[in-house]
Amino acid sequence: MKQTARIISTYSADVMGVCSALFELGGMTVMHDASGCNSTYTTHDEPRWYDMDSMVYISGISEMEAIMGDDEKLIEDICYAAEEMHPKFIAIAGTPIPAMIGFDFDAVAEVIEKRTGIPTFGFPTTGMNTYVHGASMALERLVTKLIDDPGDAWIEEKLDEVEKSDEEVPYKVNILGLTPLDYSVNGQVQSIEKWLTGRGFIVGSRFAMGSDLEELGRASEAEVNLVVSGTGLGAAKAMYRKFAIPSVIGLPIGPKQSDLLEDALLKAAREYRRFRTAGTANERAGLTRLKIHPNDLDPVVKDDMVVLIGEGVMNFSLANSIRFETGHKTKVLCATECPEGILREWDKMTTDEDDIIPELAEASYIIADPLYKPICPDSAKFIPLPSEAFSGRIYRDDIPDLVKDPGLILNQF
Amino acid sequence: MLKRINGNNGPVRIPGVRIADASFPAPFRSGLEYSSPARGTWNIVHTGMLIPEAHEIFVCAAGCLRGVILTAAEMCLTDRFSTVAVREHNLLDGDMEDLVIEGVSDIIGKLPGRPPAVLVYTSCVHHFTGVDLDMIYAKLRERFPDIDFTDCYMNPIMRKSGLTPDQLMRSRLYMLLHERKINRDAVAIIGNDLPTQKDSDIMKVFRAAGLKVHEITSCRDYDEYQEMAESSVYVSYNPDAAAGGDMLEERLGGRHHYMKFSYDPDEIDEELAKLADTLISVTCDAENGGDAEKASAREAAVRAAVTEITEQGRIDIRRELDKTLALIGDTPVTIDYTFCPRPLGLARLLLENGLNVTKVYLDGIPGADRPDYEILREKFPELMLHPTVHAAMRFAATENAGAATANAETAAKQTAGQEEACRVLAIGQKAAYFENTDNFVNVVEGGGMLGYEAVTHTLELMRDAFINRKNMRELVQIKGLGCDICAR
Numbered sequence: 001m002k003q004t005a006r007i008i009s010t011y012s013a014d015v016m017g018v019c020s021a022l023f024e025l026g027g028m029t030v031m032h033d034a035s036g037c038n039s040t041y042t043t044h045d046e047p048r049w050y051d052m053d054s055m056v057y058i059s060g061i062s063e064m065e066a067i068m069g070d071d072e073k074l075i076e077d078i079c080y081a082a083e084e085m086h087p088k089f090i091a092i093a094g095t096p097i098p099a100m101i102g103f104d105f106d107a108v109a110e111v112i113e114k115r116t117g118i119p120t121f122g123f124p125t126t127g128m129n130t131y132v133h134g135a136s137m138a139l140e141r142l143v144t145k146l147i148d149d150p151g152d153a154w155i156e157e158k159l160d161e162v163e164k165s166d167e168e169v170p171y172k173v174n175i176l177g178l179t180p181l182d183y184s185v186n187g188q189v190q191s192i193e194k195w196l197t198g199r200g201f202i203v204g205s206r207f208a209m210g211s212d213l214e215e216l217g218r219a220s221e222a223e224v225n226l227v228v229s230g231t232g233l234g235a236a237k238a239m240y241r242k243f244a245i246p247s248v249i250g251l252p253i254g255p256k257q258s259d260l261l262e263d264a265l266l267k268a269a270r271e272y273r274r275f276r277t278a279g280t281a282n283e284r285a286g287l288t289r290l291k292i293h294p295n296d297l298d299p300v301v302k303d304d305m306v307v308l309i310g311e312g313v314m315n316f317s318l319a320n321s322i323r324f325e326t327g328h329k330t331k332v333l334c335a336t337e338c339p340e341g342i343l344r345e346w347d348k349m350t351t352d353e354d355d356i357i358p359e360l361a362e363a364s365y366i367i368a369d370p371l372y373k374p375i376c377p378d379s380a381k382f383i384p385l386p387s388e389a390f391s392g393r394i395y396r397d398d399i400p401d402l403v404k405d406p407g408l409i410l411n412q413f
Numbered sequence: 414m415l416k417r418i419n420g421n422n423g424p425v426r427i428p429g430v431r432i433a434d435a436s437f438p439a440p441f442r443s444g445l446e447y448s449s450p451a452r453g454t455w456n457i458v459h460t461g462m463l464i465p466e467a468h469e470i471f472v473c474a475a476g477c478l479r480g481v482i483l484t485a486a487e488m489c490l491t492d493r494f495s496t497v498a499v500r501e502h503n504l505l506d507g508d509m510e511d512l513v514i515e516g517v518s519d520i521i522g523k524l525p526g527r528p529p530a531v532l533v534y535t536s537c538v539h540h541f542t543g544v545d546l547d548m549i550y551a552k553l554r555e556r557f558p559d560i561d562f563t564d565c566y567m568n569p570i571m572r573k574s575g576l577t578p579d580q581l582m583r584s585r586l587y588m589l590l591h592e593r594k595i596n597r598d599a600v601a602i603i604g605n606d607l608p609t610q611k612d613s614d615i616m617k618v619f620r621a622a623g624l625k626v627h628e629i630t631s632c633r634d635y636d637e638y639q640e641m642a643e644s645s646v647y648v649s650y651n652p653d654a655a656a657g658g659d660m661l662e663e664r665l666g667g668r669h670h671y672m673k674f675s676y677d678p679d680e681i682d683e684e685l686a687k688l689a690d691t692l693i694s695v696t697c698d699a700e701n702g703g704d705a706e707k708a709s710a711r712e713a714a715v716r717a718a719v720t721e722i723t724e725q726g727r728i729d730i731r732r733e734l735d736k737t738l739a740l741i742g743d744t745p746v747t748i749d750y751t752f753c754p755r756p757l758g759l760a761r762l763l764l765e766n767g768l769n770v771t772k773v774y775l776d777g778i779p780g781a782d783r784p785d786y787e788i789l790r791e792k793f794p795e796l797m798l799h800p801t802v803h804a805a806m807r808f809a810a811t812e813n814a815g816a817a818t819a820n821a822e823t824a825a826k827q828t829a830g831q832e833e834a835c836r837v838l839a840i841g842q843k844a845a846y847f848e849n850t851d852n853f854v855n856v857v858e859g860g861g862m863l864g865y866e867a868v869t870h871t872l873e874l875m876r877d878a879f880i881n882r883k884n885m886r887e888l889v890q891i892k893g894l895g896c897d898i899c900a901r
Contacts, residue, residue, distance in 0.1 A: 001519040003498045003512070007491050009483065010498065013476030030445060034537060035569035038448035040480030043892065050450050050886065053811055057445040057804055062573040066541070077444040081804040085425055096474040096538050097570060100504055127476030128501050371486060392483045 005353045009371040011336055012181050012389045014125035016045045017134030018093040019056050020179040021231060022142075023048060025213045028055040028087035030078055032103065033095040035060065037127070044392030045131070047185045055087055066097050071108055075115070082116045088213050089146070090120040093134065099126040119145060130351075131181050131389055132230040132311065132336040139176065139207050140234030142216065149243060150221045155276060158221075162273065171269035172202045174222040174239070176247065177232020178209040181389035182311055184399045191403040192228060195252045199262045207235050223276075224248060224269040226261075229313045230338050246272055249342060251314055254321035254406040301327035304364035306413070307380075309356065309372055310387055312338030316347070318367070318385075321406060326413045333359055336389075367409065370395055383412050425808040429772070433794030437786055438778045446802040449810075451842035453857040453894035454751050455606040457567060457582045458484040461532050462493065462896075463606070464586060466635045468528035470520055472497040472513050473536035473567060481534075481567065484892060493528075495520040499538055509544045514552050521557060529635040530561040530589050537570040563588040576656055584657030586629055590642040592665050597696045601627040601644035603661065604654020607861040607895045614685060614722050614864030615648065615672070621718035622692060622711050645695050648688070650674050650863055652754050652781060668695050673781060674754045674859060674867070676762040678730060681864050682723045689719045726865030733872040734766045741768060741879050745837045747848055749774035749801065752841030753859040753867075757785040759840070762868065764793050771837075772797045774844050801843050813849040835879050840871070842889040851882035857894045 012020075019029050019041055031037045038058040042049040046056075059074050074092075082090060090112055092105060105122025113120035121141050125134045162169045173196055178189055189210055193203045204222040205211045219239065225247035227236045236247035246268040252258035306322055308315040312334040319330035332347040333356055343349070350356055353375060360366060363380040369390040376382050386395035400408045430440050458481045461469050471481050471494075478496045485494035497516030503509055517533055533553070535546065546564060553562050565585045566578055576584070583604045600619060602609050608630035609616060619626050627641040642665055649658040650672040658669035670691040672684050692715050697708040746768055750756045757778065760770045775798060778786050789796055800806060835852040839845035845853035854874045856862075862870050 001515060003500060004516045004519050005496045005498070006520050006523045007495065009486060009491075010475045010478050010496065012479060013474070015476055016479075035446075035572060036477060036480060036567070038446065039452070040476075040483075042448050042450065043452055043890070044479065044483045050890070053807055055804070055807055057447055060443070060446045060802075061570065063540075063570050064574070066570060080442075081445045084805055095476060096499070096504075096536075097541065099501070100538060100541055126501055127474040128499065130475070371491070374491065391486065392479075394483065394486055 001354060002352045007374045008353050008356075009369070009390050011351070012045045012131035012392075013127045014129040014131060014134030014137070015093045015095055015123075015127050016041045017131030017136070017179070017181065017231065018091060018123045018125055018138040020045060020131065020181050021135035021138040021208050022089075022091055023054045023056070023179075024052065024208055024211070025089070025142075025216070026054075026087065027089040027091055027213075028057070028078075028082060028085065029091040029093065030057050030059055030074075031093050031095060032059045032061060032074065032098045033127075034058075034062065034097065037095055045181060045388070047180050047388065047393065047396060055081075055085060057081070061097060066101055069101060071103070075108060075111055078112055079115050082112075082118055087118060090116070090118050091123060091138065092121070093123040094125045095127040099124070099128070121145065130336040131179070132338070135177075135179050135181070135231035136234035136337075138234075139232060140238045142207070143219065143235050143238035143242060146213070147217055147219050147242070150218070154221065159277065170200055170202045171224060171266070171273070172204045172222040173265060173269070174204040174207065174219050174225045174245075175232075176207045176225045176227045176235045176239075177229035177313065178206055179229070179231055180209070182229040182231065182314060182387070183209065184388050184396060186396075186399055186401060188401045188403060191401050192226075192252070195258065195403055196226070199265075201265065207232060220245065223272045224265050226250075226265060227313065229311055230336055230342075232313075233339055244272070244275075249313055250320075251317035251403065253317050253402045254325050254410055256324035257317060257321040302329070304328050304413075305362050306330045306365040306367065307333060307360055307363040308385075309333045309335055309366070309368035310385065311336050311389065312342055315367075316343060318402065318409065319347075322410065322413070325406075325410050328365070328413060331359070365413065381412075383409060385409065424812065425805050427799065427809050427812055428803045428805050429797045429799040431794060432773075432786070432796045432798055433790050435778075435786075435790075435798050437783060438780065440778065440798050441776065441800040441803055445804040447804050447807045449801060449806070449843055449846050451751070451846045451889040452892045453842045453855070453889060455858065455893045455896065456484055457481070457534070457565065457578065458494070459488070459893040459896050460582050460586065460606055461534075461565060462488065462490055463629045463632075464530060464532070464589065464635075465632050465638050466493075466528055467530040467532055467589075468493050468495065468521075468524065469532045469534065469565075470495045470497065470517050471534040471536075471567060472499065472516060473534070473538065474499050477536055477567060487892060488896065495524075499536070504538065504542065507542075509539060509542050510549055513539075513544070513549050517553060518556060521560070527559060530563070531557075532563055532565045532585070534565040534567045536566070537568045540568050540571065561589045577653070580653045580656050583651070583654045584660050587641070587657060587661050589638075590661075590665060591639060593639075593642045595645050595665075595667055596625070596643040597645045597698070598623070599625040599627060599644045600646040600648060600692070600696070601641050601667075602649070603629070603647045604649040604651045604657055605630065605861065606858055606893075609863060610861045610866060610870070613862060613866045614681070614726070615650075615688065617722055618685070618688065618692070618715060618718045621714045622696065623714070624692070624696065646670055646691060648672055651858070652779065672863075674863065676755060676758040676868055676871075677785075678727055678865070681726065685719045685723060685864065689715045722865060726868075729865060729869045733869045737872045737876055738767050740876050741835075741838060743769045744835055744879065745769055745771040746875075747772040747774065747837060747839050747844040749839070749841035749844035749847075750776070750779075751843055751857050752854065753856075753862075754779060755782050755785065756841075757782040757789060759871070760796065761785045761789055761793075764789070764796070770796060772799055772844070774799050774801050774841070774847060776800050776802050799847070801847070806847065809847040810849050813847065833882070838875060838879050840875065840878075842894075845885050846889055849885075851885045852878050853883060853885060854878045855883060855888055855894065860895070
């Protein structure tokens with residue numbers, strides 16, 4: 001039966017995705033929830049909780065406040081806390097009860113913004129979608145609301161530098177879709193940065209681990225975005241809509257996948273630089289591409305099927321790399337939201353235990369979080385790939401850095 | 414130390430109030446709530462797992478499921494735990510009853526074996542959509558007559574009205590007991606997550622009386638759990654367990670005896686005397702076919718045990734207080750509410766005996782603590798109360814980290830080559846976290862201590878904490894402290 005899980009875990013929810021995406025930016029995020037979301041988020045979803053004093057709270061909504069529709073209590077509480085602690089922005093994210101009572105996030109955000117003078121976001125999350133949905137929404141709104149064009153003077157200066165240089169001036173790349181839910185805090189973000197700089201790129205803004213709000217504000221200086229998880233897709237679309245900056249989707253795992261990704265980034269960045277001053281963003285948008293991801297179909301040379309379960313972009317990238325480097329057939333079971341056009345036609349979007357189990361029957365290898373192991377057939381070799389988004393802190397110490405050391409997975413075949 | 418990333422980069426005022434100025438029972442403004450990393454208290458998953466062999470099924474939104482699933486996973490008990498996810502369309506379709514019935518049935522059908530009992534946890538959304546829970550459970554019992562079902566709740570939206578989710582959970586622990594013949598030689602201690610210490614006052618009384626003692630924490634299988642139903646007296650001493658005790662009395666016919674948790678010798682004596690009366694009244698009743706000689710002997714044994722405990726208890730307390738004061742001196746001591754049900758009672762005991770309690774961390778003053786609150790206001794008006802969930806408490810550890818660093822540097826200069834001096838002694842995990850100290854007593858929910866033994870044992874633990882530093886960061890983040898089935 002759909003919606004039931006005899007034994008497997010569940011992914012971090014949309015409301016936690018909002019918190020995770022905004023965590024390092026100096027804002028105040030309020031989960032409009034009675035209780036429980038805060039301890040779940042801070043225990044299982046947020047490895048930075050002990051070391052960074054980010055302001056993430058719950059509203060503590062009570063039965064009577066919900067029944068009476070007492071939004072004023074929430075508004076007063078947020079304004080009171082904001083006055084005490086001066087956040088750089090305020091975000092309100094929803095859970096099941098606000099969804100049920102028809103809480104108007106935009107209206108409440110507008111009231112708070114007017115009263116406090118602090119930019120305020122309302123995120124209509126429900127606690128019923130995965131973190132990808134919430135984090136993507138949060139990063140998208142950041143771009144829409146807080147990031148401006150770098151300005152004519154900056155662009156002129158940049159173009160002047162390009163013109164005068166004898167060599168190709170390095171391209172600046174934003175990294176979109178960084179949260180510990182996908183990348184933990186074990187150095188993977190730094191490995192992605194190192195890979196980019198190693199390939200001659202300049203790392204711009206990191207959405208949203210390792211950059212503060214000011215640095216994100218300069219994101220429009222970049223010439224291309226690298227989207228490393230589904231949580232970055234909303235921001236990628238917003239960057240395209242607002243600035244016509246193209247994005248490349250994928251993670252540099254393994255030699256060939258990495259080379260293809262570099263080529264795609266260069267191609268997109270060159271296009272963007274060429275057309276940077278060509279009219280409005282809308283006009284430029286027709287000249288660049290929203291997304292390109294390497295998906296060359298190398299011939300499959302082995303019959304063994306490798307099934308990967310997890311977040312779409314990371315697992316799609318890993319699947320590509322496995323095919324490129326080992327020749328195995330691969331299939332991704334994407335258990336989170338993933339927009340069309342990312343997965344291949346034989347991959348599948350599925351979250352339910354009963355839908356996943358039949359897909360595993362044909363697998364020779366299964367790559368998934370260890371909490372999936374109880375539903376995996378003994379006939380397949382299980383390769384653990386822990387994900388903070390699924391198993392929280394339980395296997396945190398075992399989460400690999402596949403950008404730095406792809407062999408941890410690729411050598412298992 | 415926390416990396417400062419908040420907006421203003423300046424110090425944030427840490428909320429607190431002198432007890433003399435604190436209102437009862439809510440000393441602090443209610444508002445946005447913060448969650449500290451201290452996680453030792455138990456949640457409804459831990460508590461439910463105390464019923465041996467029972468299977469837990471939670472029905473709620475994914476966001477709410479996550480914390481409970483991962484609790485079960487950390488306990489390595491996912492094989493006793495399943496979920497049914499409520500999705501957005503269920504709110505609109507009006508099929509919430511069907512989802513629970515069919516979802517639970519589906520899961521039971523997929524389990525490798527039939528569990529003797531299933532705990533079905535519904536949530537806030539069921540409450541708000543007016544789901545017919547009676548119908549749901551009736552249907553499930555009809556479909557699975559070999560399984561005991563009970564209704565459990567994860568509805569935190571109700572935590573400020575009626576029975577709290579914690580009180581409800583503790584009451585549900587005993588709803589599965591089947592009525593059976595009452596045994597006057599058996600009693601039960603109910604409502605605790607942690608086993609009552611063997612050398613606690615009540616265990617001494619029970620032993621002296623020759624009573625068989627049931628406690629859910631020691632039940633190894635479902636049959637043994639069912640044996641609890643034979644108990645003639647149900648003793649509770651956790652305030653959140655009292656409501657469950659009353660329900661049990663009404664349902665099974667034994668006597669519920671609520672014993673106040675206290676650090677005050679006079680109150681402890683009173684409570685022991687009341688317990689003795691109940692035990693004598695219920696378990697020594699020779700009029701209804703009982704053995705008169707046995708009853709008389711038991712009554713004498715109970716009275717003698719209580720007399721001995723009260724006399725020796727006062728001597729023990731004095732001795733332990735003197736030793737503690739001699740060691741700790743005027744080192745600041747802080748206490749938080751997760752340590753025990755009477756944090757102000759403990760503060761009062763320590764202050765009245767010369768120890769330097771400076772802060773108590775609590776969000777509300779427990780009703781049982783009111784007499785201590787009144788006395789402390791009069792005698793120790795400067796005692797500070799601090800909240801634990803107030804939004805600005807996010808920065809308390811940062812502020813105290815500065816003090817910790819400065820203290821460490823000073824201590825290093827003064828006592829080069831020696832152990833770092835204890836800057837502040839915390840009793841409880843939240844106090845330890847907020848004070849940023851490794852000198853702390855790592856106990857939650859009273860730790861199974863009760864009566865004189867609770868006082869002497871606490872003082873022992875304080876001396877140990879003063880001398881031996883612990884890895885606070887590591888320890889406080891473990892969920893469900895003392896849950897021996899927890900694997901983490």
